[in-house]
Amino acid sequence: MSREGRVIVTGGASGIGLALVENLLNDGWQVIAADIGEQAIEAARGQLAAFADKVHFARVDVSDEAAVISAVEAWAEEFGPLRGLVNSAGIGAVTPAFETTVEQFRRILDINLVGSFVISREVARAMKQTGGGSIVNIASVSGLVGSLGRTAYGSSKGGVIQMTRILAVEFAEYGIRVNAVAPGPIETPMAKAMHSAVVRKNWEERVPMRRYAEPQEVAGAIAFLLDEAKSSYVTGQTIAVDGGFSIAGLLQPE
Numbered sequence: 001m002s003r004e005g006r007v008i009v010t011g012g013a014s015g016i017g018l019a020l021v022e023n024l025l026n027d028g029w030q031v032i033a034a035d036i037g038e039q040a041i042e043a044a045r046g047q048l049a050a051f052a053d054k055v056h057f058a059r060v061d062v063s064d065e066a067a068v069i070s071a072v073e074a075w076a077e078e079f080g081p082l083r084g085l086v087n088s089a090g091i092g093a094v095t096p097a098f099e100t101t102v103e104q105f106r107r108i109l110d111i112n113l114v115g116s117f118v119i120s121r122e123v124a125r126a127m128k129q130t131g132g133g134s135i136v137n138i139a140s141v142s143g144l145v146g147s148l149g150r151t152a153y154g155s156s157k158g159g160v161i162q163m164t165r166i167l168a169v170e171f172a173e174y175g176i177r178v179n180a181v182a183p184g185p186i187e188t189p190m191a192k193a194m195h196s197a198v199v200r201k202n203w204e205e206r207v208p209m210r211r212y213a214e215p216q217e218v219a220g221a222i223a224f225l226l227d228e229a230k231s232s233y234v235t236g237q238t239i240a241v242d243g244g245f246s247i248a249g250l251l252q253p254e
């Protein structure tokens with residue numbers, strides 16, 4: 001099936017973003033994969049060579065407001081209409097509050113929260129002119145519950161969840177839906193870098209499904225939220241894709 005318009009995926013050269021780009025291309029979408037990592041972009045370009053005419057790779061830092069404004073303007077002009085935006089660009093850290101510097105805290109907010117805001121605002125401006133679209137933010141279970149060491153990361157993701165609700169309300173009249181997914185532990189380069197063997201064991205004990213998810217399992221939920229034919233009345237929601245982590249109570253037999 002071929003679909004009208006483009007979907008932008010930030011952080012589209014790695015992990016959840018890359019899995020989503022592949023999923024969308026297989027589903028007939030044309031995609032703009034925006035990422036800051038030059039090597040990751042080159043590797044993703046190679047991996048998706050079969051779709052070379054359907055995917056445009058761009059090097060953009062989502063925390064650079066001026067760069068985002070001019071990139072979105074250029075994409076709308078060259079590839080419009082823009083029908084979807086997925087904010088998967090993000091950084092993480094697990095640092096105790098006493099050791100978290102203001103500089104680290106601001107950096108995480110700047111990319112995960114402010115970066116998602118700026119590109120959402122700019123893409124929504126374009127969508128408003130062309131009949132609407134769907135925005136999906138990637139939050140985290142760390143934005144839903146309090147886990148150790150996530151003062152900055154969890155606050156950024158909690159902010160993403162609340163921003164999702166507010167943008168959903170503000171943009172509804174323009175036919176723009178805004179939703180989020182909150183992943184639990186997902187097998188991506190970020191998780192591989194951040195999770196020690198002890199951390200992995202902790203997750204496996206606390207997740208009712210007792211395992212990490214593959215990035216494609218998150219991509220499926222995002223694709224649902226992007227698809228007007230499947231989720232046309234869903235807006236302002238956060239879907240946890242977490243194997244039951246955020247709803248679980250006691251997990252050991254009494």
Ligand code: NAD
Nearest residue numbers: 011014015016036037061062089090140183185186188190
């Ligand atoms: P990843 O590191 O594999 O991918 C993230 C991508 O974002 C990278 O390609 C990186 O280059 C890009 N990026 C980072 N800073 C950027 C910037 N300033 N501008 C543009 N691109 C930038 O990580 P992932 O696990 O796929 O994470 C994707 C999203 O999912 C993140 O928002 C992360 O917080 C969230 N998440 C991941 C997990 C997990 O377990 N992996 C769990 C919950 C939430």
